Amino acid sequence: MPHKLPLVAALGFTQIIGYGTIYYAFPILAPAVAQEFGVSEPFLFGLFSVGLLLGGFAAPVLGGMLDRVGAGRVMTAGSLGMALLLTLLAFSPNIYVFGGLTILIELFSFAVLYDAAFAMLAQKRPEDTRKSITRLTLIAGFASTIFWPLSGFLVEDLGWRGTQLVFAAAHILCAGLHFRATALPVAKAPASPTGASLRSQPPSPPVMSTALALRAFQLLAAGFALTGMAISALTVHLVEILRSLDIGEAAYIAAMVMGPAQVVVRVMDATVWRNRHPLFVAILSSGAILVAIMLLLLPGPAPAVAFGFAAILGAGAGLSSIVRGAVPVALFGASGLGLRLGRLAAIRNVLGAASPFLFAWAAAAWSMTWALGAVLVVSVTGLGALALLHRTLERLGIVPPLRSPHARQGLSP
Structure with missing residues (x-):
């Protein structure tokens, strides 16, 4: 400890x-x-x-x-x-x-x-x-x-x-x-096989066939990559997006809400959702990005929209950072994690590399609304890939239903 x-x-x-x-x-x-x-x-x-x-x-x-x-x-x-x-x-x-x-x-x-x-x-x-x-x-x-x-x-x-x-x-x-x-040593689990220590052990990752594991990885990579594209475009241009709402210097204050929102939602992950499977949290993350974009595209008072957008975007991005490490371990195990994370990052970066540039280009060539509409489509597709992955694994009993609040699968909290 x-x-x-x-x-x-x-x-x-x-x-x-x-x-x-x-x-x-x-x-x-x-x-x-x-x-x-x-x-x-x-x-x-x-x-x-x-x-x-x-x-x-x-x-x-x-x-x-x-x-x-x-x-x-x-x-x-x-x-x-x-x-x-x-x-x-x-x-x-x-x-x-x-x-x-x-x-x-x-x-x-x-x-x-x-x-x-x-x-x-x-x-x-x-x-x-x-x-x-x-x-x-x-x-x-x-x-x-x-x-x-x-x-x-x-x-x-x-x-x-x-x-x-x-x-x-x-x-x-x-x-x-x-x-x-x-130089730090690897932390060892308690030697005594007490009930508490046994409960603290992370469950073994599910056993999947080679074909199923490949399909699961592909869907996970697509969901992470497409959601990452949306997050990349929105966070890099966050101040510019908020300025487009004509709220003056309040745009900078609204932008600063994103950081605390990330922290608050991570506290919720450590408490409210600590017993939920990380894939459930991944779907929450992707859904939050979608809601944030829709908030910008719907009519409403500009200051409230600005602060709401930054807060919800921060929540989605905050959870995204957690699940991109937690979900691969829960589904595939810790062995070879570095290479697996590298491959996920490769797909995420290759698909998302153009998003900051394309967003800036679309906003300049057409309008901020058109640029946000394009990000909305990307976000919906990413959420769909994660939802399909969960449905596939749920049918096989590998992950618990989304409605199950106490199923402890994947990593130990």
């Missing part, structure tokens, strides 16, 4: 830094970068999308390394690499160097973000992986709340180049934390 909270706290801190610097800061710094290099902001988001796309191809390779050499070593090397790339980015002489470095950062981001952290928790905390994942995401849920205003403050005070140097220094600190986590 003494090592559990330090490990989760350390990874929570590094995930805040990772997502804050690699993901959430990008749209805040983009206007200053675009102005200096004389390019459009959609062009910069295109570079971002190319990096996500190539990162998808790299994810299975990096995921396999998580299994072979250990997640801690991969994350340590990844943080040092991010520090170097961000330092070089700060001294970019032209848009070509900036673009190449931006692509490399996204290419290797898998090594320092959630998937790698989930693999480390599965390796170091195999007896309570889901609980550890929930605790980790509770902490990391503040990344957007912290880094949207922090990035704006830094870019105004230090410029975008100085801001990247600050980010590079933060990743050096992350490397130290990842290195220390590598």
